[in-house]
Each structure stands twice: as structure tokens, then as C-alpha cells.
Amino acid sequence: MKLRAGFVTFVVKLPQTETMTTNLKLAWRNLWRNKRRTLITVASIFFGVLLSAYMTSMQEGSYDKMVEIVVKFYSGYMQVHQEEYWENKSINNAFDYDRALVDQVKKHQEIDLVIPRLESFGLASAGELTRGSAIFGIVPEVETQLTGIADKIVSGKYLQPTDDGVVIGDGLAKYLKLNLNDTLVIITQGYHGVSAAGKFPVHGIIKHVSPELNKSVIYMELKTCQAFLGAENKLTSLVVNVADNDAMKRTLKKLKSEIRSPFSVMSWEEMQPEVVQQIESDRAGGIIMKAVLYIVIAFGIFGTIMMMIAERRREFGVMISIGMQKRKLSVILFFETLFIGLLGILSGIAVSLPLLLIQARNPIPLTGDTAKLMEDFGFEPYMFFSTAPEVFWQQAISVFAITMLIGIYPVIASLRIKEIKALHG
Amino acid sequence: MISSIAWKNIWRNRVRSGVIISAITIGMFAGVFTVTFYKGWINQRLEAGVETEVSHIQIHHPEFAENFELKNSIPEAAMTTDEIAQMDFVNGVSPRMVVQAMIASSETGTGVKILGVEPEKEKTVTNLYTKIQEGEYFEGVKRNPILIGKKLAAKMKVKLHSKLVVTLQDSQGHLTNEAFRVCGIYSIGNGMFEEMNVFVLKSDLAKVVQLDESTTHELVVHLKDHEKLDQNTKTLAGKHANLLVQNWKQIAPELGLLVDYGNIYIYFFIVIILLSLGFGIVNTMLMAVMERVKEIGMLMAIGMSKFRVFWMLMLETVLLTLTGGFFGILLGVGVTLATMKSGIDLSFYAEGLEDMGYSSLVFPVVEFGMVFVIVILVLVTGLIASIYPSRKALKYKPAEALRIDM
Numbered sequence: 001m002k003l004r005a006g007f008v009t010f011v012v013k014l015p016q017t018e019t020m021t022t023n024l025k026l027a028w029r030n031l032w033r034n035k036r037r038t039l040i041t042v043a044s045i046f047f048g049v050l051l052s053a054y055m056t057s058m059q060e061g062s063y064d065k066m067v068e069i070v071v072k073f074y075s076g077y078m079q080v081h082q083e084e085y086w087e088n089k090s091i092n093n094a095f096d097y098d099r100a101l102v103d104q105v106k107k108h109q110e111i112d113l114v115i116p117r118l119e120s121f122g123l124a125s126a127g128e129l130t131r132g133s134a135i136f137g138i139v140p141e142v143e144t145q146l147t148g149i150a151d152k153i154v155s156g157k158y159l160q161p162t163d164d165g166v167v168i169g170d171g172l173a174k175y176l177k178l179n180l181n182d183t184l185v186i187i188t189q190g191y192h193g194v195s196a197a198g199k200f201p202v203h204g205i206i207k208h209v210s211p212e213l214n215k216s217v218i219y220m221e222l223k224t225c226q227a228f229l230g231a232e233n234k235l236t237s238l239v240v241n242v243a244d245n246d247a248m249k250r251t252l253k254k255l256k257s258e259i260r261s262p263f264s265v266m267s268w269e270e271m272q273p274e275v276v277q278q279i280e281s282d283r284a285g286g287i288i289m290k291a292v293l294y295i296v297i298a299f300g301i302f303g304t305i306m307m308m309i310a311e312r313r314r315e316f317g318v319m320i321s322i323g324m325q326k327r328k329l330s331v332i333l334f335f336e337t338l339f340i341g342l343l344g345i346l347s348g349i350a351v352s353l354p355l356l357l358i359q360a361r362n363p364i365p366l367t368g369d370t371a372k373l374m375e376d377f378g379f380e381p382y383m384f385f386s387t388a389p390e391v392f393w394q395q396a397i398s399v400f401a402i403t404m405l406i407g408i409y410p411v412i413a414s415l416r417i418k419e420i421k422a423l424h425g
Numbered sequence: 426m427i428s429s430i431a432w433k434n435i436w437r438n439r440v441r442s443g444v445i446i447s448a449i450t451i452g453m454f455a456g457v458f459t460v461t462f463y464k465g466w467i468n469q470r471l472e473a474g475v476e477t478e479v480s481h482i483q484i485h486h487p488e489f490a491e492n493f494e495l496k497n498s499i500p501e502a503a504m505t506t507d508e509i510a511q512m513d514f515v516n517g518v519s520p521r522m523v524v525q526a527m528i529a530s531s532e533t534g535t536g537v538k539i540l541g542v543e544p545e546k547e548k549t550v551t552n553l554y555t556k557i558q559e560g561e562y563f564e565g566v567k568r569n570p571i572l573i574g575k576k577l578a579a580k581m582k583v584k585l586h587s588k589l590v591v592t593l594q595d596s597q598g599h600l601t602n603e604a605f606r607v608c609g610i611y612s613i614g615n616g617m618f619e620e621m622n623v624f625v626l627k628s629d630l631a632k633v634v635q636l637d638e639s640t641t642h643e644l645v646v647h648l649k650d651h652e653k654l655d656q657n658t659k660t661l662a663g664k665h666a667n668l669l670v671q672n673w674k675q676i677a678p679e680l681g682l683l684v685d686y687g688n689i690y691i692y693f694f695i696v697i698i699l700l701s702l703g704f705g706i707v708n709t710m711l712m713a714v715m716e717r718v719k720e721i722g723m724l725m726a727i728g729m730s731k732f733r734v735f736w737m738l739m740l741e742t743v744l745l746t747l748t749g750g751f752f753g754i755l756l757g758v759g760v761t762l763a764t765m766k767s768g769i770d771l772s773f774y775a776e777g778l779e780d781m782g783y784s785s786l787v788f789p790v791v792e793f794g795m796v797f798v799i800v801i802l803v804l805v806t807g808l809i810a811s812i813y814p815s816r817k818a819l820k821y822k823p824a825e826a827l828r829i830d831m
Contacts, residue, residue: 037715052701059694062690066683066686069682209679210678210679215491282687288466289691292455292459295451296451296698296702296705299451300448300705304709306440307441307716311716366689369655370689373678383690
């Protein structure tokens with residue numbers, strides 16, 4: 001008996017795998033029996049993938065761009081400070097410009113720029129006029145790689161590698177009634193309380209996009225600035241720049257664990273939480289938009305699949321009447337949905353991938369006031385698209401999941417079919 | 426005759442009709458909800474920077490913005506204020522007295538901008554009064570109340586009802602001191618703003634700086650319709666050529682850029698959603714009409730003219746589309762109304778928004794013009810979507826159509 005029982009299971013098992021292949025074959029053939037119907041359903045999934053990939057690509061592209069706008073403005077992606085500096089931005093919290101620290105930071109491959117800065121505040125005056133101002137000691141050629149300030153000079157020249165003069169904001173120049181090569185007097189407190197006062201020729205005037213900075217900024221060559229503030233070889237911040245926000249996240253983790261007291265590393269997100277709010281809430285709103293898109297896509301697919309089942313009721317009725325098991329029919333129908341889903345997803349990816357690659361290479365140009373504003377800020381006025389792999393596979397998986405969820409409907413519908421009714425329908 | 430056949434056809438195949446109606450319903454719902462959400466979203470995006478801090482338009486004496494000197498006030502401020510308040514696009518105007526000063530607690534001192542305001546008018550231009558974390562908006566302190574930011578309170582190590590001493594140069598050029606008491610602490614998430622801006626009553630500040638109470642350095646204007654910002658700024662600038670009229674995009678261009686750039690993207694999102702609901706409807710219609718090739722062949726075989734068949738199909742579609750459209754509008758407006766009061770909370774999706782004391786609620790706004798456009802658009806999509814397959818079905822020869830295997 002035991003042997004027999006074993007035999008029986010063996011016999012049963014064998015046809016089971018055979019049934020599987022038959023089911024698959026039947027499902028596949030069913031698809032091509034009525035090409036029009038299949039193509040319409042595939043098309044609804046295809047458009048789902050295409051549109052959601054397009055939307056995601058645009059969302060991610062805009063997010064990256066917004067971050068870039070913020071980061072390029074001033075802060076860079078990350079900054080290293082003496083740990084108390086951010087809370088108390090005093091020059092007394094400066095640190096030594098030390099090769100070892102720079103090397104420690106620079107050894108991470110993803111970092112493409114390390115920009116030293118010495119920042120302080122002081123009184124700028126010319127003749128009778130005086131105004132509070134922000135003093136930036138910078139390495140001219142490195143600084144402009146991040147902020148592009150060299151391109152914003154409206155008169156005179158940008159700072160040279162060993163420059164003893166200053167470049168000042170257009171608004172500050174107007175207020176102090178200063179012209180090129182006039183002398184600017186700066187009075188401030190230097191490192192550890194030494195009083196610093198100096199005369200500097202104005203070598204350039206810059207139109208800074210930030211109205212605040214435009215009214216108050218003074219750029220100085222780093223060495224000149226250090227000598228002036230009595231802070232030989234000192235920095236207040238080290239801007240650490242990477243290619244994009246993803247790289248920032250990876251690198252920040254490593255840097256946070258490596259950089260120890262008395263130093264600390266901060267991301268642009270920590271330095272400018274108000275901007276994070278703006279961007280995050282934009283992103284969150286985008287999620288709601290995406291949800292609406294998914295609902296629309298899901299119902300588009302659901303409508304076609306439901307229609308397909310309704311259309312084929314009679315066919316199912318006939319099949320069940322001549323001995324087809326409902327269970328088997330439901331399995332076949334499930335495979336049909338699976339195939340349709342796969343075809344839709346693959347064709348969707350096959351089209352959206354090259355389309356978005358082309359779109360990313362040829363971003364949509366913007367016109368009007370926004371475009372002008374972007375140009376003033378030093379950005380190309382385009383709408384950008386992201387072609388990160390996640391854009392594609394995440395959308396493919398989401399739409400596929402939606403399709404498979406909808407695939408439950410034909411299964412249930414076929415199990416509940418009343419053959420007599422179906423035949424009459 | 427044709428209409429009664431069409432009517433019967435709809436009821437003959439309830440599944441098919443149901444599918445079409447629900448496709449249109451969902452499409453219409455998505456369309457209506459997207460535009461109401463869109464409007465609310467645009468408003469919410471202005472919430473932090475604009476509605477709380479800058480407001481829509483600020484007017485100064487041209488030199489005041491450069492040097493903050495007390496003498497550079499707006500001439501005939503009271504009259505100008507009334508004049509602007511009466512303009513039909515203006516929601517509220519608040520005249521402010523602005524003084525740069527040093528503020529000190531028993532612990533430490535720092536430089537701040539003191540804004541002397543008239544609370545009731547100030548409430549019409551910014552929503553800062555809704556961001557009071559502790560205390561009240563100019564209530565609870567009898568003499569010289571001062572409203573300060575959370576960050577400043579932490580920096581100065583002061584609490585509610587603590588005393589702060591303000592040192593400033595009065596209009597005569599003398600240095601004077603005056604004590605104020607903290608009546609409230611506001612929290613808006615922007616540390617820079619919280620640290621730099623304190624609010625006092627305009628009448629109190631006027632006494633300290635020895636200026637008339639009507640002296641105004643800053644006129645803040647809140648518009649009824651933010652979409653007309655540029656246009657309204659121009660109108661105001663034209664009327665007050667001697668003053669510097671700036672909207673928030675000019676005052677904070679980086680914020681303006683961020684918002685403008687985002688707006689363009691949102692606009693494209695809407696186009697994508699509309700496209701996808703169009704495709705959804707087209708596909709369902711295509712399926713529904715193509716299914717009936719055999720039936721249409723039959724009708725033609727027994728002598729119904731092509732025009733009549735086409736007319737019948739279109740009539741059915743119109744009825745179905747209108748029904749679906751009706752339910753869709755109901756659903757869309759229903760969801761909008763349901764979320765309009767309490768808002769849609771985005772904090773669930775955006776980490777840390779709430780920690781920063783930042784409102785993450787989107788309140789959808791029903792704007793009839795936009796909703797109307799969407800309704801028409803969806804209805805037209807439904808109709809056009811059915812023309813193509815109907816024409817296709819009619820192209821079959823009756824004999825062929827009859828033989829088609831379903």
C-alpha cells in the first residue's frame with residue numbers, strides 16, 4: 001500500500017508540472033487569439049509605466065536641482081567647523097588650516113572640492129559712511145568653482161591668487177559711494193580680541209544674487225584676510241562639496257564617524273533647515289500627486305481587465321460546460337494577467353528608458369521670469385530629468401504590483417462564474 | 426427611437442456600462458481633486474517664507490532699505506495706508522515702525538530688528554500670530570509687551586514675562602534704554618528670522634524713539650489673490666512712484682526661485698495626471714466599443730444605417746460620460762470639502778516637518794474656473810475617446826463583423 005501510495009503521488013506530481021506548462025501555454029495562446037484585446041490591456045499598463053516613470057524622473061530631477069540651487073548659493077553640500085562655531089559664529093572659534101584634516105576629508109573619492117573659508121563680521125567704512133558687513137576670506141579660484149562668483153563681477157576684476165584688495169557687493173559699494181580702486185576701511189575684532197583695522201583697495205564689484213549679501217559682502221584673498229584678522233593659517237569653515245545629494249548622504253555618514261571633536265561636520269540640511277522644509281513639503285505634495293496618478297493608472301488597468309472578463313463570459317461558460325475546472329481556468333487567467341503585466345512593464349521600460357535618456361540630455365527650456373531669475377542665479381533655465389535607475393525599476397515594480405493586485409479580479413470572477421448564466425449572456 | 430435603443434443598450438449590459446461609468450468617475454475625481462489640491466498646495470508652499478515672514482508686498486522709503494535710518498519714513502503714512510487698504514485687491518495693510526537696536530537680558534545681548542506694529546492690522550498681513558508657542562499675541566502683559574522668537578529666547582535665556590532691555594538711538598540721535606516684558610514666544614522653524622525679529626506695539630516704540638505714532642517705515646500689504654502678485658505690485662508701484670514697492674519675490678529672490686521652479690514642475694505633474702486619465706478612459710472605451718463589433722455588424726446587416734449606429738453609440742457614450750462625470754464631480758468635490766477644513770497632512774510623508782514647527786497641512790481650494798475647465802476637459806476626453814473606436818467598428822463590413830470570433 002505504501003508503495004502504491006507513493007506511486008500515486010508520483011503519478012499525480014508528474015502531471016502537475018505538465019499542467020503547469022499547459023496552463024502557461026494556454027494562457028499565452030489566449031493572449032494572441034485576440035490580439036486587439038491584449039494590446040489594449042498591455043497599452044493601459046504601458047502608459048502607466050511610461051507616465052509614472054516620467055513623473056518620477058521629473059520629481060527627482062527637480063529635487064536634485066532645488067538642492068543644487070540651495071547648495072551652490074553659499075553653503076556647499078557639507079561644511080567642517082570647529083564644533084562650537086555654528087552656534088556661536090565668532091572668529092574665536094576658528095581652527096588651524098591643517099593639511100592632515102584636509103587630507104582626511106579628501107581621501108574619500110566622492111569629494112570633488114574642499115574649499116577653505118575664513119568668515120567674520122566687521123564695519124566697512126568710506127569717508128563718513130559706515131555699514132556692517134560680512135567678510136569672506138576665500139581662495140579665489142577654488143571658491144568660484146562652487147558659487148561662480150567670478151562670473152558675477154560687474155566692474156573691475158575678480159580676486160587674483162595673491163590679491164591685497166577686496167571685491168565688494170554692488171549694494172555695499174553704492175551705499176559707501178565707492179568706485180573701483182577707491183579705498184575701503186574695515187574695522188573689526190580679530191582673532192582672540194586683537195583689534196583689526198585696515199585699508200583695502202576695491203579691485204572689483206560684484207552683483208550678488210542675494211540682496212542681503214549684495215548689501216554687505218566683502219571678499220578677500222584668504223592669506224590677506226588671515227593676516228588682517230590676526231588669524232594666521234586659520235579657517236572658520238571648510239566647505240566639502242560632492243557631486244550630488246546621494247553622494248552627500250553616503251559621504252556624510254563616513255565623515256561624521258571620522259571627524260571627531262574639536263571638529264564637526266554638518267550637511268546643508270543641518271545648516272539650512274528652513275530650506276529643507278520647503279523642499280520636503282514639495283516632495284510630500286509630490287507624493288499625493290503620485291498617489292492620484294497611481295489611482296488613475298490602477299483604474300485604467302482595472303477597467304480594461306474587467307472589460308476583458310465581461311467580454312469573455314460566454315467563452316468561459318462554454319469551457320466550463322465542456323468540463324474545464326474553474327480552478328484551472330482561474331490559474332490560466334492569472335497567468336494571462338501576469339503575461340500582460342510583464343509585456344506592459346517591459347514595453348513601458350523599453351520606451352521610457354530611451355525617451356527619458358533623450359529628455360535628460362535635452363532638458364525642457366524654461367522661458368519667462370523664472371528663466372531670467374534662474375539665469376541671474378547662475379543656473380541654466382531648464383527643467384531637468386533624473387535618469388537614476390530607481391526611477392525605472394521602482395515605477396516598474398509599483399505598476400506591476402498594481403497589475404498583480406488587479407489580477408485577483410479575473411481569478412475571483414472565474415471561480416464565481418455561473419455557467420448557465422454565462423452561456424446565456 | 427435611436428435614443429430609446431441607446432438607453433436600453435446601457436441597461437442591457439450593466440457590467441460594461443458600469444466599467445465605463447467608473448472609468449469616467451475616477452478620471453473626473455482625479456481631475457477635480459488634483460486641481461483643488463494644486464491650488465491648496467501652491468498656498469501651502471508660500472506658508473513658511475511668505476505668509477509668516479515677508480507677506481506679499483512691502484513698501485519702504487527708497488533710502489530706508491539701504492540704511493535703515495529713522496528719518497527715512499514713508500511720507501503721509503496714515504493717508505497712504507488708508508488709500509492702499511481701500512484698493513479692491515488688497516486684503517490687509519499693516520504699517521510698521523522699524524528700528525535697529527540692541528536687546529539685552531540679564532545673560533547676554535545681541536542686535537535685533539524691532540518691528541513696531543498695530544496687532545489687529547498686523548494680523549491681516551502675516552499669520553505669525555498663529556505661531557505663538559508660549560504666551561499670547563500682545564496680551565497678558567500690561568506695559569511694553571514684546572513678542573520674541575524661540576531661538577532668541579533660547580539665546581538670551583529668557584522665559585515668558587522676563588524683562589528685556591532695548592537700547593537704541595532715538596530720532597534725536599540720543600542713546601536710550603527701555604525695558605520690555607516678554608508677552609509671547611513665536612516659533613516658525615526659521616532660526617535666522619526668530620533670532621533677528623522682535624515685535625512690539627507701535628505706540629510703545631514711538632515713545633521710546635520719540636517719533637509720532639503714525640510714523641511708518643514699512644508698509645506690509647497682503648493681497649486677496651496671490652496669483653496677481655506681479656500685476657498688483659506694478660499697480661502699487663505706479664501709484665506710489667516715490668516709494669520702493671517690492672513683492673516677496675524681489676525681497677527674497679532665492680525663495681522666489683525655489684517656489685517658481687516648483688510651480689512649473691507641479692504644472693507638469695497636472696498635465697501628466699490628465700494625460701494618464703485620458704489614456705485610462707480611451708483604453709476602456711476602446712475595449713467597450715470593440716467588444717460590440719459583432720452586435721454592430723448585426724444592426725448593420727438588418728439595415729440600420731451607419732450614421733444611425735454611430736449616433737446611437739455616441740448617445741450612449743454621452744449618457745454614460747455624463748453619469749460618470751456627475752459622480753466624479755461629486756466624489757472630487759466631496760473629498761475636497763472633507764479635507765478642506767482639517768487639511769491634508771503631509772507630515773506623514775515629509776520627515777521632520779512637524780518637529781520644526783512648520784505647518785505641513787495642505788488645504789484644498791475649490792476654484793470654480795479651474796474645476797469647470799477640468800470638468801469640460803474630462804467630458805470631452807470621454808467623448809473623443811469613443812469616436813475613434815466607434816468609427817473603427819463601423820468600418821467593418823457587416824458580413825465580416827458578424828463572423829468575428831470573440
